[in-house]
Amino acid sequence: MKYLARISRRWGEGVLLITAALAGTMLVATPSAAHDDEDPGILARGAGTTIIHGGTGPSGGFVPVLTTLAFHAERSGGGVKGSFECLALAPAATTGTGSGQFVVNAMYVTGEITGGWASGDTATLTGTSTITGLGAGSDVPFTFVVRRGGPGTTAVLTVNTLSFPFHEVLVQGSIEVKD
DSSP states (O other): OHHHHHHHHHHHHHHHHHHHHHHHHHHHHSOOHHHHHTOTTEEEEEEEEEEETTTTOGGGTSOOOEEEEEEEEEEETTEEEEEEEEEEEEESSSSSTTTTOEEEEEEEEEEEEEEEEEETTEEEEEEEEEEEETTOEEEEEEEEEEESBSTTOEEEEEETTSSSOEEEEEEEEEEEEOO
């Protein structure tokens, strides 16, 4: 019986040693997220959910608006290129039943980033977009100013078909900026 217990214990120690060795090898051989962050081509990138500060504003009755955004901009051949997506959803009703269901497509902006720069934790990205809903149009110039961070960080989207900017606060996700 003692012989079997010794074999069982040694077998367990061997499995533990092999597992530790494999884990160590994987840590060394697998590129880490930190290495991805060191990509010198990235100017700014991010994705998440935002809320428009002030919603629709006083003329719209301060109805909340949530957006889902995703973007990336990289340095390329002396310029900047990338893509930008922002879908703004409003609630089905302004009060009562449906007021918490963000299902109305208020605005969709999809665009190509063609310029940009960064300074510290802020990046300014420019390009042209196609917009449906509020501010609809084709080849609409836009400017997206974004700050590095997670929930609580801010962004401002301005499109040339509207006279007011969208001040957004990130509630979920993250934004990365490299100057």
